Amino acid sequence: MIKIAQISCGTEYSGIQREIEKAASMVNAEIIFPDVSYEYIKETTEIIGFEVQSSGLQLMFARARALVEGLVDADAVFLATCFRCAEGALLKNEVRRYLQRESNIPVVMYSFTQHTKADELLTRMEALQTIAERKQLLARKRQEGLTLGIDSGSATTKAVVMRDNEVIGTGWYPTQAVMLSANKVVNDALKEAGVKLKDIEAIGTTGYGRHTLGKQFKAKLIQEELTVNSKGAVWAANRQEGEATVIDIGGMDNKVITINNGIPDSFTMGGICAGASGRFLEITSNRLGIDISELGGLAMQGNPKNVSMASYCVIFGIQDLVTELAAGVAKEDIAAAACYSVAEQVFEQQLQEVDIREPVIQVGGTSLIEGLNKAFEDILNLKPIVPKYSQFIGSIGGALLSSAMIGEE
């Protein structure tokens, strides 16, 4: 059982402590609170120099310091403050920077409301648990044997067959019924690879439908998408050594993961707002009467600054685009504005929670939308790498990691 140090302020009074502990226990982890003395808190505030008024926040920095100094033993850190607390937001970010600078402990941040439920925290806890407990597995750099990876995403289902570190078959289909879509993509990937399901030596599943698929396909690896996707991303981009940041904008949520030598050490996950997801681009395409595959090319010909958007919201933002379209703004500009809106929101909401390390690897189905890549390039002032098979990285990660389990029962 791994120990997750909870460094937080306000969880008890928000009535969500039980949910945090429930999410941790679901991944067989234990929540611990680093014990520190009053003197230690005072000393920390003096040493660190962040003299916040709230003593609960002063305690957070002292607890982080206790971990850095090895006074308390923990495998991962869950860092949380109340949503909309200004002082908490400022301090939490500095505690995160401090922990990442001074230690190798994986950290995840969260801003909670009174409605936070264990299910929302589950993927984050699972990823922390994987990073802390399965470092050896995540350190695997080569795929071996004949394996299959299936990624059951919210918008699309993908499958990849790999043999001896090469992708030999792929399948891609919109997610409808989980099993139906999975059967279709698996058959397509097997057909392209020229192999039969019975020949496959190990299967790895990831994504929202991973548990259902894992059971049906008797997968050897059933793993959340944060760690699996990051592994697939560094493999596809051939960046397994050194540092990198993976931006994965999916159909329903998005992830930003920082990586050191192929192993994730911190991540942030969106999922509250569809305005920062592929869904926003899908709806824009529908309103423009084009297929989503055409949106990126169209956006490359437009200028986002010609469009006035007052909101990132999937309802109100789209309404702005429709109003501008009716006012005679070019389709190209609308497409560019939609791409810019998604990139800007991911930048403002999520990229702030991690320290960007170059290179930036952009993956997921949305990475095929050139206009979105261009928007990120403009905002980040650097060119993200979009590797071959960028839309299949979850399946690649599943095939690669499951190959470590060939021969295991």
Place this chain on the structure above:
Amino acid sequence: MKIAIFPPNSLILSDLVERAGHEPLTIMKELGDRVKNVEIDSPPLNITPEEPSKGLKYASAEAPSGVRGRLAVFAPIFEEADAVIVFKNAPMSFGCLGCARTNEFLLYMIRSLQVPKLIVEYPTSEEESKIVIKQVFDFLKEVGHHD
């Protein structure tokens, strides 16, 4: 040398720095440059919604826009400085940013800067004032020698 002061709009501190032959970095100058810029028209300070976005360099999106907007203007002043003088717990009439959260963050940021710093408590009596002013001049003389 470029000397940043805290509070960054303290006229008294700014004057002391000038008297010692250094250049005070103040928000009066920063904001003055903005309001004189004919290119921007966002009264009263010519701060646009771009500033809170620029403030994301220092604080996350969760921090209020007013904090991030202030940091976008004030934090670069301290990053540019060769030395910093801080008067802690000064009354607002001495100089203030109008935001306790921005104060806390800037003081924390100043602590992490790799430049000479003089951090003193705001004096509350004539005797204390004389001591502190001497400390300020000694500090300014000292950093001047290293220039």
